[in-house]
Amino acid sequence: MEYNFREIEKRWQIYWKKNHVFHTKENKKRKYYILNMFPYPSGTGLHVGHCLGYITSDIYARYKRTKGYNVLNPIGFDSFGLPAEQYAIQTGKHPSNTIIENSHRYKKQMNKIGLSFDWNRKLYTSHSDYYRWTQWMFIQIFHSWYDKNTEKAKPINLLIKEFNKNGNNFINASCTSNYKFDSKTWNLLSLHEKESILLDYRLAFLAKNTVNWCPDLGTVLANDEIKNGKSERGGFPVYKKKMLQWHIRISAYAERLMKGLNLIETSPSLKKLQSNWIGKSIGTSIFFKIIYPIGKINHIELFTYHPEMIFGMTFIILSTDHPLSDKISYHSSHYQNVLTYTSQVFSIEENTKNISGIFTGNYVFHPFIRNKRIPIYVSNFFSINNHIQSFIGIPGYEEKSKKFAQKFGIEIIKIFDFNQKCINSNFLNGLNRQQAKEKIIKILIKNKIGGMKINYKIRDAIFSRQRYWGEPIPIYFKNKIPKTIPVDKLPLFLPKIENYHPINGKSPLIRAKNWAWDEKNMKIVSNTIIDNKYIFPIETNTMPSWAGSSWYFLRYMDVHNHQFFLDKKKENYWKNVDLYIGGSEHSTGHLIYARFWNKFLLDRGWITSEEPFKKILNQGMILSYSATILKVIGENTFISYGLKNKKHAYSSFQEIYVDLSLIKKNNELDINRFKKLRPEFYSSIFILERGIFLCKKKLEKMSKSKYNVINPDDIYEKYGSDVLRIYEMFLGPINQSKPWDEKKINGIKNFINKFWGLFHKNEIFQITEIHPTLQEFQILHSTIKKIQNKMESFSWNTSISLLMIITNQLITLKCNKRKILEPLVQLIAPFAPHISEELWYKLGKRKSIIYYDFPVFNSKYVMIKEITYPILFNGKLKFLEKFDNRTSIEEIKNKILSHPKTKFFLKKKILKKLILIPKKVINILFQ
Structure with a gap:
């Protein structure tokens, strides 16, 4: 029989929200902090590839709660940066509006999947109550230097005292240049000269440097935002160009970033990527x-x-x-x-x-x-x-x-x-x-x-972006010397401007009419009254998106604190992230930046952990078929794929992705529909082969640009969220990539219906209080033990296999006994929370299943297996002996040596050695 997933899933999603089931507070329980890598709210919403990591974290969060942990599983949005700005430009809306619209769509999709996020802790990097503290941290970085003697960042005032006392001949610090001067020379320097020297020691500094410049995007890009000489976003050409930029002196932390890898539990491949990046x-x-x-x-x-x-x-x-x-x-x-x-x-x-x-x-x-x-x-x-x-x-x-x-x-x-x-x-x-x-x-x-x-190999990170949609850098320039906005005047709000398109290498913020700092009255004033005496220009570049995503894991611990970015008591409780889940594409840049930022805050005494993440898990990708057609470079002509290597007048081609819905059987393109969907190619010439036009299909990462994404909305509308969750986890190991194949979802749908049928007869819920048989107990407790081991190793696909096996076994036995089915519901609950909540309620429970402990394994019910050992004497078989598989090696040896047959065969011979190969053979050597 089928269960009504639409009605059931909607009911429990409302229940979770209404009863604040997933809201988390500090308490006396052991804590467990699970975190997904920060999503940005794109206009296209989630696809099933995104869901893989979120479902993974949700399963483990639900499991850990039932194991007695106080679980923090927050979510928010990395809402500053290039993707959000580009989407706003395309739609003609302001980014502040589009990120709210898009995040609402994300939240709706996430809730429909049944994710147990604590939405009470939701944050946006683009909200001023968040970026106020990002700006505050930048100011602290600016006013710090790195002391190589103690291997930590210190306030810049201590360096100035050292210069006043000894000059820098005695300073062992990370810096840009190697100035040599004594204290007398330092005291004779002008203010401008002193500030220029200090800029070579500050952890945030201005310098002219060769950067990755993308004219089409109008901004500088980090190395990890470039693939094969082109921007990862949009595929635009990238150039090298010298520009005056803000930098963060991450290179000072190179050795600590290397050593810190020993404190992180993660895959060897991720550690290698980090190690190579640091170099x-x-x-x-x-x-x-x-x-x-x-x-x-x-x-x-x-x-x-x-x-x-x-x-x-x-x-x-x-x-x-x-x-x-x-x-x-x-x-x-x-x-x-x-x-x-x-x-x-x-x-x-x-x-x-x-x-x-x-x-x-x-x-x-x-x-x-x-x-x-x-x-x-x-x-x-x-x-x-x-x-x-x-x-x-x-x-x-x-x-x-x-x-x-x-x-x-x-x-x-x-x-x-x-x-x-x-x-x-x-x-x-x-x-x-x-x-x-x-x-x-x-x-x-x-x-x-x-x-x-x-x-x-690691270089200092470029921190300037010539974009509008980013954190304003809290700096003004007093006679070309950078000065920080007073911290009690933060946040420095991002001004509203009508046109935020890039301006040939300059930030759109130069269009802001009120973007000058009145040093005397400490407020923002009109640019027209800049006099460089009391009124000074404010920095027009904005921060990169990684600024906000380098510390968000800390803010989740204390998201509603308006007095400081994090209360010490809350930081001491949550400490750091126990499990960090995300894609391998963030294994270099983002992790390096976040680890650096965390170490800096530790150095200055605001947090207590050297590393922000204890364990990092990279989920694999879900792959989907895409289709490409060949366009002749420089011409408005397409040729069928089979003609690519044939002799003709065309020599160079580029691949154009097309929507899979335009592909007929045998990889044939529907040209008329393609022209309607892509009007820019309406007048193109299509060269056919054998009267048709062929494309090429290939299995690759889901991406909107490849027109191969699968919308989770379509899947859970058709099959339900629990089926979607289990199907994604059943595809294969979490850390491996796997192809999407909707044809196989029906198998999961059938499994869910079978599971529902265990509790119903003729659509009526039926459960008995009859005491289970030994066989039924053995089946249950064997499964409990195996699944618990699988849960700790994130083997979701094999866990689901075990649930399928026990379901079939109980159907064969026609078992509908409470003492078996009740713990079985708890076993499936992390994977399929909606159906489990419904069955739990029908079993007479009035609190969410999430509040009940995970089933306890009882070893007395597990079937005892015997191992038969051949007993050899100098390599010759003499007898066989059976042992319980739980018997220790030492017990087996003692029993064999004291065995009557052993004594008989040895008689007066001298025992030399007993060789035992576990679960295989025992060989007694004598002379």
């Missing part, structure tokens, strides 16, 4: 003397993994974001050409193919060859991902160096012969590479021109 490595640092010094700077420090190759060095490269790239040519006629090169915009995609660079007119001396001059070039060819700021060119060894040398006619020197023996150095000749390396390092150390060094 810790040990190599050799070498100081090269510059022939034409830049002011007081007369050396360049370069890093290499292969110092033994130093005699093959014929050039060095500085990337455009190297601190000296703009200055290295001061003395020479090359200066203007270098400035032109470093300020140009170039395509990431093209730069991977084309070699570019420019000679600076300056040189360094070779550290081992007297008077040999090594030319210095500036080039972007080696720094696509902003990871390489300088590079030693050894074209006789490294392929990319060779290409550069050939392009610019630079000498190529061979260093080792085919036996890997050095052939090009007087004092290294005949040494192998390892011997040569050790000798070079000893000389570098002895001469104090280099030595071993730990290097990190």
Whole structure:
């Protein structure tokens, strides 16, 4: 019989909301904090791929509650940033309106799936009561520096005191430049000079840097927002461009970010991704003397993994974001050409193919060859991902160096012969590479021109975005010196403007009429009265979306606190996230930023945990078939897929995604419907094969841009939420990707109907109080034990298999006994909460099933299995003996040695050894 899922699911969703079943408060129970990675409220709503992680967290949250935990399972919206702004631009609405509309749709969809989120703790990163504290934290970061001696951030005032006392010769701090001055010099510096120096130590600082610039989106992008030289959102070309940007000195935390991975329980692959992003490595640092010094700077420090190759060095490269790239040519006629090169915009995609660079007119001396001059070039060819700021060119060894040398006619020197023996150095000749390396390092150390060094690939995070929809940066500029808005005047509200489209590299906030700071009256005033005496301009760039998502897990602990971002008592109770669930696409950038932010707040004493997340679980993707057709690049022509490799006038193509509803049988495109749906291609020419036009199907990640998403609304309207939940979990292991196949949902639907039928006869609820048989108890308790083990290892698909098996077994036995079916409802409850609540109520319970403890396994009911051991004497079988599978190894040994048959076969022989292979064989050796 079928159960009425529409009526039942609606009833229990209303009950949960009305009775605040999932609202959480601090209490005396053990806590368990479960968190999904922050969703942003897109206009398209959820698809079934999104649901995978939410259902996973919900199942575990429900399970943990029944195990006696006080579970925090909050939800909110990452509502600032590019996606929300782009959607608002497309719809012609203001982002503040669209994110509310979209989040309401998300909430409605999430509730229909039966997710046990505590909506009382809902937050938006774009709400001023939240971003007030994001701004406050930025101000604290700005007013902090990183002390390498103590490995922690400290207030900038302590650094200033140190400068007043000793100068920076005694400071071991993370900084941009290496200033050397004593306290007398510091005291003689002007205010502007002091602030310029402090900016090189602050954890939030302004610097001109080469950034990833996307003209179509009108903003800077982080490295993790770029795929194959194009923006991840929209697929637009991305270019390298020098711009003055705010940065966060994340690189200061590189070692702690590495060590902290040992405190996180997660997959080896995620740890590897994090480790590679941080990029810790040990190599050799070498100081090269510059022939034409830049002011007081007369050396360049370069890093290499292969110092033994130093005699093959014929050039060095500085990337455009190297601190000296703009200055290295001061003395020479090359200066203007270098400035032109470093300020140009170039395509990431093209730069991977084309070699570019420019000679600076300056040189360094070779550290081992007297008077040999090594030319210095500036080039972007080696720094696509902003990871390489300088590079030693050894074209006789490294392929990319060779290409550069050939392009610019630079000498190529061979260093080792085919036996890997050095052939090009007087004092290294005949040494192998390892011997040569050790000798070079000893000389570098002895001469104090280099030595071993730990290097990190991670770079400081760019914090400016040339967009409207983001947190305003609480900075104003007093005679070009950045000053922070007073914290008691926060939040600095995002102003309302009519047009928030980007403006050729500048933020739309330059359109704001009232965007100046009155320092005397401490308020925002009109731009027209800026006088740079009392009225100053406010920063027009906004924060990146990762600013708000780097600490939201803390705010959930105390979301309604208007006095501070987090009360210490609540932080001490919830501490950190016990289980963090999300997609692997956030395994690098977001996690690095969040871990850094958490460590900074710890350093300054506002929280108590080194790492924000104890356990991280990456769910796999749900895959769906997409369809593409071939368009001739540069022409309004499409060709059928089967003609791609045939001889014709067309040579280059691009794939255009089409809606699957336009595909007929045998992968044929309905051209007429396609033209109606995509009017931009209405006049296109379609070249057919055998009278039809074929597309190509492939299985890949669900995405709106690929027209292959499955809307959960359609699924639960047709089958119900419990069927959707169980189907998604039954597809395969949580951490693996799996294809969506709606044809298989009917199997889950049949299972749910069978389960419902256990409790009903002729559509009438029937349950008996008859005492179960031993067999029925054995079936139940065996399942309880197995499912409990599966729950702790997140093996949802196998748990569901066990529920299917026990359902079939009980149907065969015609069992409708309360003592069996009542705990069975509790076992299925985390997976199918609606049907379980309904059955629980019919069983006479008046409180939600979530308030009852998980069934307890009783070992006395589990069938005892016996293991038969062959007993060998010097390898020859003498007898067989059976043991209970719960018997320990030591007990088995003792029983065999004291066995009458053993004593008989040994008689007066001397026992040498007893070998026991568990569950297989026992061999007694004697002489």
